[in-house]
Amino acid sequence: MRRTAWIAGIAVVACALPAHAGHVLYLEPCSPDGCVVTPGTTDARTGTTDLIKHPAALTPWRYGATSWSEVVACVRRVMAPFDVQVTDVDPGAAEHLEVIVAGAPTQLGQPAGVGGVADIRCTGIGACSPFQPNALAFVFADTWNGNVIQTCASAAQQIAHTWALDHVIDPGDPMSALRATQDIPRFKDQQACGGDCVDGYSQFGLTCTGAAHTCLGTGAATQDEVQILTATLGASTVAVPDVTLVAPHDGAAPPGFAIEVACPGDAAVVDIAIDGEAVAELGTPPYVAMASPALAAGAHTITATCTSGGTGSVGRTITVGAACTADTDCAAGGLCDGDACVAGTNVDGGLGTRCKTSADCQSQLCASQGYGDMYCVLECAPVDGSCPAGFACMGEGATAACWAADPGGCNAAGRGGEPCLALAWFFGLGVNKRRSRTTRPTR
Secondary structure (H helix, E strand, O other), rough: OEEEEOOOEEEEEEEOOOOEEEEEEEEEOOOOOOOOEEEEHHHOOOOOOOOOOOOOOOOOOOOOHHHHHHHHHHHHHHHHOEEOOEEEOOHHHHHHHEEEEOOOOHHOOOOOOOOOEEEEEEEEEEEEEEOOOOEEEEEHHHHOOOOOOHHHHHHHHHHHHHHOOOOOOOOOOOEEOOOOOOOOOOOOOEEEOOOOOOOOEOOOOOOOOOOOOOOOOOOEEEOHHHHHHHHHEEEEEOOOOEEEEEEOOOOOEEEEEEEEOOOOOOOOOOEEEEEEEEEEOOOOOOEEEEEOOOOOEEEEEEEEEEEEEEEEEEEEEEEEOOOOHHHHHOOEEEEEEEEEEEOOOOOOOOOOEEEOOOOOOOOEEEEEEOOOOEEEOOOOOOOOOOOOOOOEEEEOOOEOOOOOOOOOOOOOOOHOOOOOOOEEEEEEEEEOOOOOOOOOOOO
């Protein structure tokens, strides 16, 4: 038995069939001459679908090569945590999943305004096939009028319906039926199903309470999308990209500083944030963004996340200060660190002053050389060793810091001629071993 319903521009079909799958997801723009699909058992390899009763012709994607490349990159990013290869190169007769992104809903016999259609195969609530071999879903490009994020989200949603995921309320999730954000969507766990209710019922006739309803696939109020897709598809096997924060360097930076990120891969997407707030989303190199000139003076944390098959991230804490070329360009008690002023030893919480926690320091970095008192420090790069006059860059990697020439009897040459290599970083009451990290997400 098959039932078709639509809401908020999305149509879904439910029926009972077995499931299994491969891990190639082909996005088909039907360029340059359009696509013809025929009725029959759904099979992406042959272009047949059980969603129609007569052959149907879909007009090609007509919003340009650049927008299309952005759609593909977006879908790759949404699928990055899972063992799915997203491509727009036709796999031909090889097993694959497919989303046709083209044409208008009326060309496939759907009402105007529908954004996409796909099979979701169930024998009852909570009894759905987790995966369909050679699934073929549709996104109607003309409904989204070339909007990259909406098209991307719809493509992810339609193929995920074939993995038994229902609609959810969260507008930042690709399974949302009512999208109100232009951020790239992400699958998440503990997602409340709903947002597709009309007259008190969901698309599949489940009773709604407000905007929420039971999830068709799980039979519960929520669906753990990341766990479900990881179990069904497997976790990504793509190597984590070696993302590097090229600029700003460790230490201080002037207002309006440049943020430059290096990330390998032809389809990399880079997200840059300061103190957790998004600054830029960059889809093509060079990956460079500018911090706001109005960013307040003091310590700030920059994070850069690169998605190129896998996903890696890196973080760095810097101190924003007035631009300078010498200490005399800085306010009283200030020191020039490269091209930006930082508070010096004559200022509360300044570089080289004693501290107990990071909150005592304007740099938000309180450190010990392994004995005695702790001091406010700045991160530095051992390669160039840049520090304000009277300070030296000591340590290695994530523990390298600018230390006063004689903080409590130890200097760049070390106490009694021995180098001071044991550094401990204190943040509040905990110890931060490293703020720079490269990880695969577990969303």
